[in-house]
Amino acid sequence: MATRRRAREIVLQLLYEADVNPGREPESSYAFLRSRMQGRKALTKFGDQLLVGTLEHRQQIDEQIGKLTTNWSLSRMAIIDRNILRLGAYEILFGDTPGSVAITEALALASRYGDKNSPRFINGVLDKVLKNKRTGAAP
Template sequence: MNRHQAREKALQALFQIDMTKTSAEEAIEAVLEDKSPHSLLVELVNGVVQQQEAIDEFITKHLENWSLSRLARIDRNILRIAAYEMRFLDDIPVNVSIDEAIELAKTFGDDQSSRFVNGVLSKLKSGLEK
């Protein structure tokens, strides 16, 4: 499993948690299908769950005319993964986090998801630089 696949699985696990309120461990196990977990997958799921309040606040500050609860679940969780990477994982360049999030949005979101995710994450990046 490479890092991109780990992000895909993390998104699937976080989506499941968002829908069913299952535990992080159960969600990770469900998406792995008896494969061994990539360390990034575990880091992203556990990190987003543990830091969700701070991440959601960070995202909310940069949403215009939207509330976090109104976002599509898939977009919300893509933003959470990218925001977690941007704020808490120093070994991943911010632009890589943004690019990966856009790719996830193209794969899993609707027609407008990638543009929306790009716009929000660009604002988050600007917020980090201040």
């Protein structure tokens, strides 16, 4: 299974690792991604763009998510939820993926890797991110 969804799953693993154990060499992350994409260059490039972009914009993304989540600081969120939110917010704010598709893909990740409440929580936050982007409103 080498699809964009699979690329997102691999990127989520790398974001999780970067969150709990920063310091992995970028080339090592790229090699991991490349090996999991089984030589599919377009998917490897897509995954690399997601990973690099999310990490480069992480501070901006975290600030926006922090403003949109009442009573939840990023440090209190489950690590998997936090990184699904980062990935989804990156795609909405900085990527080429349509916002509704980014949310759908984030919900698929949350359903597979999060707990029973993850999809609802992630949907609510990413919906706010998308609405703010569409209206040009600050969070």
